[in-house]
Amino acid sequence: MKFCSECATPVVLQIPPDDNRERFVCPACHTVHYQNPKLVVGSIPVWEEKGRLQVLLCKRAIEPRYGYWTLPAGFMENGETSSAAAERETRKEAGANIRLHDLFSILNVPHVHQVHLFYRATLLDLDFQPGTESLEVQLFSEADIPWQDIAFPTVSETLKFFFENQRQVAQGGSYQLHEHDIFKPMRSDL
């Protein structure tokens, strides 16, 4: 941030009164420009048939991580709920019709100022197709997940939590919320 978005004066980095962190502050109109973490919200779309459980992944058609696989997810928008964001992103990236269930994972990624939320979801049909941000959309059973080609650590962690929890559910357990923090960047530019 270089200029005040309210009055176009160059901003300065300083600790405002009654604060203890440096903020971008306008020396003319005194607006404090707070910067806060963003929410990335997505789903774990599941298709179960004849006892075989598969999860829908999207191959990214955009940077970062072009060509790598991800769960459908994206930045939450103003004016929507987190579950609406999960449904919207699943439809946009995977063209998928889902029924959303409970929040399954919350993952902090403090070095990129993000919090990722993933909801469990059931695919209502197999009429999915890649949106403009995806090269391919494909169902994977646990044994076929391309672990080396997953786009983001929040996605690989969520998938690991999911298959582990799913085994507990198959033995009479229940789904739990999974909380996890990721401190190390996977690559220097992420």
Added chain:
Amino acid sequence: MKFCSECATPVVLQIPPDDNRERFVCPACHTVHYQNPKLVVGSIPVWEEKGRLQVLLCKRAIEPRYGYWTLPAGFMENGETSSAAAERETRKEAGANIRLHDLFSILNVPHVHQVHLFYRATLLDLDFQPGTESLEVQLFSEADIPWQDIAFPTVSETLKFFFENQRQVAQGGSYQLHEHDIFKPMRSDL
């Protein structure tokens, strides 16, 4: 937003290519200025003694809702995790030493572009005192909660969920994540 924070040119509201929502866009440097929901994170600090359970509330010394009671909570900062934010706000507003537990509630408030997260917490001692943003800090048992004077609906909903869930826990149940969306503003200015 009136001016581009990168180059000080007046911004225009338009739908960028490959997008379907109006954004503030700079006609000079073409920066798209996205605006996204903010996370408000807090705790439910609990003190249990001789079978009597009490929750710590703070009487607000700042607007909005000056003089009303709230759970300790505030905006999550860049570079921190959501649990670190909950601990920081609890210390800042209530001067309280806590041990944080699992995420207890997630509440969307889409009309103010916020998502609120509350973690269960145990008070480690009774050495709490109001911070600069609080007039008073006080323990309340369920029967004494000032329901008419709670600052925000996300706090009253979380407290209701908490005491209900706590009764289940007392009968052998477990704490669950509570998900709730609040669509109607409590007052026109909130």
